[in-house]
Amino acid sequence: MTDDLLRQPCHVPSLALRPREAATAIGVSARTLWAWTRSGDVPHIRRGGVTLYPVDAMRDWLAAQVIPPAKK
Secondary structure (H helix, E strand, C coil), rough: HHHHHHCCCCCCCCCCHHHHHHHHHHHCHHHHHHHHHHHCCCCCCEEECCEEEEHHHHHHHHHHHCCCCCCC
């Protein structure tokens, strides 16, 4: 029974994404995401040589980037 528990996938929601995951999630290349990260345009955290992108902050940032449709 213990072996069965160890083989089950963990369903803990991610609080932050690594660079490739974050780039895929927002639909850009990893290179584009790195450029935005270096320029400070994208919310991110750097700790111990690891760059993480907090999911909630990325959602808020992406929503703020939306350009409203032009009025006719």
